[in-house]
Amino acid sequence: RSLSTAARKTLKIGLIPADGIGREVIPAAKQAIEALGSDIPRPEFIDLLAGWETFTKTGNALPHETVDVLRNECDCALFGSVSSPSKKVVGYSSPIVALRKELDLYANVRPVLSVAPEAGQQPAVDLIVVRENTECLYVKQEEQTIGENGKEARATRVITERASRRIGQMAFELALARPRKHLTIIHKSNVLSITDGLFRETVRKVPTLEGLNGKYDDVTIMEQLVDSAVYRVFDVMVAPNLYGDILSDAAAALVGSLGLVPSINAGDSFVMGEPVHGSAPDIVGKGIANPLASIRSAALMLRHLGYTKGADRLDLAVDQVIREGVTLTPDLKGTSSTTEVLNAVLKRI
Amino acid sequence: RSLSTAARKTLKIGLIPADGIGREVIPAAKQAIEALGSDIPRPEFIDLLAGWETFTKTGNALPHETVDVLRNECDCALFGSVSSPSKKVVGYSSPIVALRKELDLYANVRPVLSVAPEAGQQPAVDLIVVRENTECLYVKQEEQTIGENGKEARATRVITERASRRIGQMAFELALARPRKHLTIIHKSNVLSITDGLFRETVRKVPTLEGLNGKYDDVTIMEQLVDSAVYRVFDVMVAPNLYGDILSDAAAALVGSLGLVPSINAGDSFVMGEPVHGSAPDIVGKGIANPLASIRSAALMLRHLGYTKGADRLDLAVDQVIREGVTLTPDLKGTSSTTEVLNAVLKRI
Ligand SMILES: CC(C)[C@H](C(=O)O)[C@@H](O)C(=O)O
Ligand SMILES: CC(C)[C@H](C(=O)O)[C@@H](O)C(=O)O
Numbered sequence: 001r002s003l004s005t006a007a008r009k010t011l012k013i014g015l016i017p018a019d020g021i022g023r024e025v026i027p028a029a030k031q032a033i034e035a036l037g038s039d040i041p042r043p044e045f046i047d048l049l050a051g052w053e054t055f056t057k058t059g060n061a062l063p064h065e066t067v068d069v070l071r072n073e074c075d076c077a078l079f080g081s082v083s084s085p086s087k088k089v090v091g092y093s094s095p096i097v098a099l100r101k102e103l104d105l106y107a108n109v110r111p112v113l114s115v116a117p118e119a120g121q122q123p124a125v126d127l128i129v130v131r132e133n134t135e136c137l138y139v140k141q142e143e144q145t146i147g148e149n150g151k152e153a154r155a156t157r158v159i160t161e162r163a164s165r166r167i168g169q170m171a172f173e174l175a176l177a178r179p180r181k182h183l184t185i186i187h188k189s190n191v192l193s194i195t196d197g198l199f200r201e202t203v204r205k206v207p208t209l210e211g212l213n214g215k216y217d218d219v220t221i222m223e224q225l226v227d228s229a230v231y232r233v234f235d236v237m238v239a240p241n242l243y244g245d246i247l248s249d250a251a252a253a254l255v256g257s258l259g260l261v262p263s264i265n266a267g268d269s270f271v272m273g274e275p276v277h278g279s280a281p282d283i284v285g286k287g288i289a290n291p292l293a294s295i296r297s298a299a300l301m302l303r304h305l306g307y308t309k310g311a312d313r314l315d316l317a318v319d320q321v322i323r324e325g326v327t328l329t330p331d332l333k334g335t336s337s338t339t340e341v342l343n344a345v346l347k348r349i
Numbered sequence: 350r351s352l353s354t355a356a357r358k359t360l361k362i363g364l365i366p367a368d369g370i371g372r373e374v375i376p377a378a379k380q381a382i383e384a385l386g387s388d389i390p391r392p393e394f395i396d397l398l399a400g401w402e403t404f405t406k407t408g409n410a411l412p413h414e415t416v417d418v419l420r421n422e423c424d425c426a427l428f429g430s431v432s433s434p435s436k437k438v439v440g441y442s443s444p445i446v447a448l449r450k451e452l453d454l455y456a457n458v459r460p461v462l463s464v465a466p467e468a469g470q471q472p473a474v475d476l477i478v479v480r481e482n483t484e485c486l487y488v489k490q491e492e493q494t495i496g497e498n499g500k501e502a503r504a505t506r507v508i509t510e511r512a513s514r515r516i517g518q519m520a521f522e523l524a525l526a527r528p529r530k531h532l533t534i535i536h537k538s539n540v541l542s543i544t545d546g547l548f549r550e551t552v553r554k555v556p557t558l559e560g561l562n563g564k565y566d567d568v569t570i571m572e573q574l575v576d577s578a579v580y581r582v583f584d585v586m587v588a589p590n591l592y593g594d595i596l597s598d599a600a601a602a603l604v605g606s607l608g609l610v611p612s613i614n615a616g617d618s619f620v621m622g623e624p625v626h627g628s629a630p631d632i633v634g635k636g637i638a639n640p641l642a643s644i645r646s647a648a649l650m651l652r653h654l655g656y657t658k659g660a661d662r663l664d665l666a667v668d669q670v671i672r673e674g675v676t677l678t679p680d681l682k683g684t685s686s687t688t689e690v691l692n693a694v695l696k697r698i
Contacts, residue, residue: 084539084574088546094539137506142543150510151551153544157486157506161499188591190433190443194491195502197437202500225433227594228627230579231602242537245576246595253580278577 011041011305014070014077014272018051018095020279021289022080028291028342029078029273029298032314035349039310040302046074050095052083062095067102070270076301077272078294079265081279097140099272100133105265106163107170108133108244109300110276112251112261115322125254128178128236130171131244132199133265135163138241159195159240161202168203170266171238172216182235184222186243199240248276257331259290260322262297264304271304273297283330287337290329292318295345317348360390360654363419363426363621367400367444369628370638371429377640377691378427378622378647381663384698388659389651395423399444401432411444416451419619425650426621427643428614430628446489448621449482454614455512456519457482457593458649459625461600461610464671474603477527477585479520480593481548482614484512487590508544508589510551517552519615520587521565531584533571535592548589597625606680608639609671611646613653620653622646632679636686639678641667644694666697 013033017026033043048066055061061082070077082096099105108131114123141156175183185203187196200223207216224232226243230250239247252261261276275293283289295318303311321327327344328334336344362382366375382392397415404410410431419426431445448454457480463472490505524532534552536545549572556565573581575592579599588596601610610625624642632638644667652660670676676693677683685693 086572088538088542088550093542097540138540140540142541144543144547147509150514151547152507152509153547155506155508155541155544157504158501159504160496160501165499188594189437191446191487191489192491192504193437193442194493195504198493198500198502201437223435225627227598228607230595230599243595245537246579246592249576250579250599258577278574 008041008075011043011076012046012074013043014046014048014066014074016048016050016066016077017080018279019053019083020081020281020284021277022051022082022279024284024287024289024338025275025291025294026078026080028338029294031342032295032317032345032349033298033302033310035346036310036313039313040307048077050079050082050099052085052092054095055089055092059091061092062098062102067099070099070103070272074270076270076305078298078301079272079274080294081275081277083279083281093140096274097138100265103265103267103270103272104134105267105270105272106132106134107167107266108263109170109174109266110244110248110251110261110263111300112248112255114255115319117323119319119323125233125251127234127251128174129244129248129251130167130174130236130238131248132163132167132239132241134241135160136241136243157192157195159199161198164199164202165206165209167238168206169209171203171236172206172219175219175236176216178235180235181219182222183219184224184229184234184237186224186226186229186237186239186247188226188243190225196240203238252276257290259293259329259331260296262293262300264297264300266304271301273301287339288329289338290331291338291342291345292322295342313349314345317345320348321345357390357424360392360425361395361423362392363395363397363415363423365397365399365415365426366429367628368402368432369430369630369633370626371400371431371628373633373636373638373687374624374640374643375427375429377687378643380691381644381666381694381698382647382651382659384695385659385662388662389656397426399428399431399448401434401441403444404438404441408440410441411447411451416448419448419452419621423619425619425654427647427650428621428623429643430624430626432628432630442489445623446487449614452614452616452619452621453483454616454619454621455481455483456516456615457612458519458523458615459593459597459600459610459612460649461597461604463604464668466672468668468672474582474600476583476600477523478593478597478600479516479523479585479587480597481512481516481588481590483590484509485590485592506541506544508548510547513548513551514555514558516587517555518558520552520585521555521568524568524585525565527584529584530568531571532568533573533578533583533586535573535575535578535586535588535596537575537592539574545589552587601625606639608642608678608680609645611642611649613646613649615653620650622650636688637678638687639680640687640691640694641671644691662698663694666694669697670694
C-alpha cells in the first residue's frame with residue numbers, strides 16, 4: 001500500500017492495544033483521532049490482537065491474522081504495549097519486535113519534547129532519537145550450549161550496510177528539517193570496531209550517495225560513544241537498535257515522564273504509532289495511565305502520512321493541557337484520570 | 350599473588366595513566382596514596398605504558414611488558430583513561446578491555462555516591478553498579494562479509510553460567526553489606542531470552558549454591574529491563590558488560606559529574622582502580638581535570654585489599670572538599686585546577 005494521501009476517502013487504522021495500560025491509552029488515542037473531523041479522511045478502526053494475553057489464550061503472541069490485516073487492509077496502525085513473561089516461556093516471542101520485522105518498519109522515530117511555559121517559546125528539551133528497528137541484537141539469533149564450565153549462551157548482533165544506510169538517510173532527512181541540523185551518530189566502535197564501525201561509516205557516507213547532489217550539505221555530522229551519550233542532549237541522534245532502545249528511555253527522563261514520549265515505527269509503505277512506555281503492570285486497571293504519549297503517537301503517525309493539519313491539532317491540544325498543568329495523571333504529579341486528561345485534550349482539539 | 354594483606358611490607362602499585370587526562374589525574378592519585386603514611390604498607394610505584402599514544406609509537410596499545418609486570422610484580426594498579434582513534438585503525442584494540450581479560454578482572458564495581466550537605470547525613474544518591482567485565486559483546490568476536498545487499502557485519506555476544514555466577518556472587522556480597530540489601534538484576538530477556546535469560550537465572554540461583562547456607566537470605570532480589578533501568582535509582586545493580594557500561598555513565602549523571610565516579614576492576618587475585626571518566630580530549634593539558642574520581646578509585650582499590658583505614662581517610666578527605674564546595678574543578682562549576690583540588694585533598698587527609 002502506498003503512503004500517498006491524495007486519493008484516500010477513508011483512513012484504515014489498525015488498533016493493537018495489546019497488554020496492560022495499552023488497553024487504556026489506545027482507546028484514548030482513537031477518540032482523539034475521531035475528534036479531528038474533516039482534517040483527515042474518515043477514520044475506520046480495525047481491532048487487532050497481539051500480546052502476552054493473546055499468547056496465553058492462543059499460543060501465539062502475534063496471530064497471523066493481525067499481520068495479514070495490517071499488511072493488506074490497513075493504512076497505518078497504533079500499537080499499545082506488551083507485558084513480558086517473568087520467566088522464559090517456550091514459544092513466546094515479543095510481538096512488537098516481530099511486527100517491526102514483518103512489516104519492515106525499519107525506523108523507530110522517537111521525538112523527546114518538553115513543553116515551554118508559554119506557547120511559541122523554545123522548549124527546554126527538543127531532540128529526536130532515530131533508532132534502527134530491524135537488526136542489531138534484535139535479530140534474535142541465540143543458542144545455548146554446554147561447555148567445560150557449564151552453560152554458555154551466544155547471541156548474534158547483525159549490522160548491515162543496507163539497514164544502516166536507510167536509517168541513516170531517514171536521520172539526515174529529519175535533521176535537515178530542524179533549525180540546528182545536527183546529526184549525532186551513536187556507536188561503540190572503540191569496542192565493536194567491525195559492527196559499529198560499519199554503522200558509523202555507512203551513516204557518514206549517506207550524503208555522498210548517488211542522486212543526493214549535496215542535499216545534506218547543511219547537516220553537521222557528529223559522533224558520540226553510546227555510554228557517554230546517555231547523559232547528554234543532542235539535536236538528532238541515529239543509533240543501532242539496542243542503543244536506541246536504551247537512549248530513548250534515558251532521553252525520556254529529561255521530560256519527566258515516559259508517559260509523554262511518542263514514537264512511530266516507519267517503513268517505506270507502512271507506519272505504526274506506539275507510545276514509548278511499557279505496559280505498566282503496577283498501575284493497570286486503575287484508570288490513571290497517561291494517554292498523552294499515545295495521542296502524540298497518533299499525531300506522529302498522521303504527520304508521517306502527510307496529514308499535517310490533523311497532527312498539529314492533536315499536538316497543540318496536548319501541549320496546551322501540559323502547559324495549563326491542571327489536568328494531569330499521577331506520573332506528572334497530577335491527580336486526574338486517563339478519561340479526564342483525554343477529555344481535556346478533546347476539548348482543546 | 351595473593352590478596353592477603355598480613356605479610357606485606359611494601360605495596361607495589363602499577364601506574365598506567367595511558368592517554369589524555371589519565372596523565373593528569375593518576376599522578377594526583379599517586380600523591381594522595383603517598384600521603385597515607387603508615388596506614389598502608391610503604392607504596393612503591395611502577396610506571397607502565399598503554400594506550401593510543403603507546404600504540405602510535407610501538408604498534409601495540411598494551412605492551413607485553415605492562416601485562417607481565419602487573420601480573421608478576423604488582424599487588425594492584427591504577428589505570429587512567431584511553432583515547433580512541435576516530436577511524437578504524439588496523440591492529441589497534443582497546444588496552445583496558447584487553448587488560449581486564451588478561452588479568453581476569455571479572456568484576457567492574459562502580460559506586461555512585463553523592464555527598465550529603467553535612468557529614469553523617471544520608472547522601473541523596475548511593476548506588477553501586479556491578480558490571481560483568483569479561484564477556485558479553487566485549488569478547489570482540491566480529492566479522493564482516495559481503496552479502497546480496499552489501500556489507501554485513503556480525504558480532505557475537507557471549508554470556509556464560511560461570512561468569513554470571515561469579516559476578517552474581519560479588520553482587521550479593523556487596524548488597525549484603527549495605528543497609529537496604531536490595532539487588533536488582535539488569536537484563537533484556539524480553540528480547541534476548543537465551544543469553545540474558547541465562548544471566549538472570551544464574552544470578553537468581555547464586556543464593557542456592559552449595560556452601561552458602563542461607564548467607565544471602567536477607568538480600569531482596571529484584572529485576573529491571575535495561576532500558577527502563579536507565580532513569581531509575583537502585584541500591585545495587587548487577588549487569589552484563591555492555592549494559593553496565595551504559596548504566597554506570599547514566600548513574601554518574603545523578604551526581605553531577607563523571608569526574609566523581611570511581612571504579613575497581615577486581616579479580617580473585619588482582620585489583621585495578623580506574624576512574625569511570627574518559628580521556629577528555631577537550632580539556633587535556635589545561636590542568637583542570639578533576640582528580641577526585643581517581644583518588645576515590647585509589648580508595649576503592651585499597652579498601653578491596655583490606656586497607657580500610659587508608660581508604661577511609663582518602664574518601665573522607667574527598668567528601669570534605671566536595672562538601673566545602675570551595676576548591677572544585679570546572680566540571681563541578683568550580684574554578685580550581687587539578688593541583689589545587691589535589692592540594693585541598695592532601696591537606697584534609
Ligand atoms: C518491549 C520491547 C521488546 C521493546 C524493545 O526493546 O524494542 C520496547 O522496549 C520498546 O522500546 O519498544
Ligand atoms: C574505553 C572503553 C573501552 C571502556 C568500556 O567500554 O568498558 C570505558 O567506556 C569504560 O567504561 O571503562
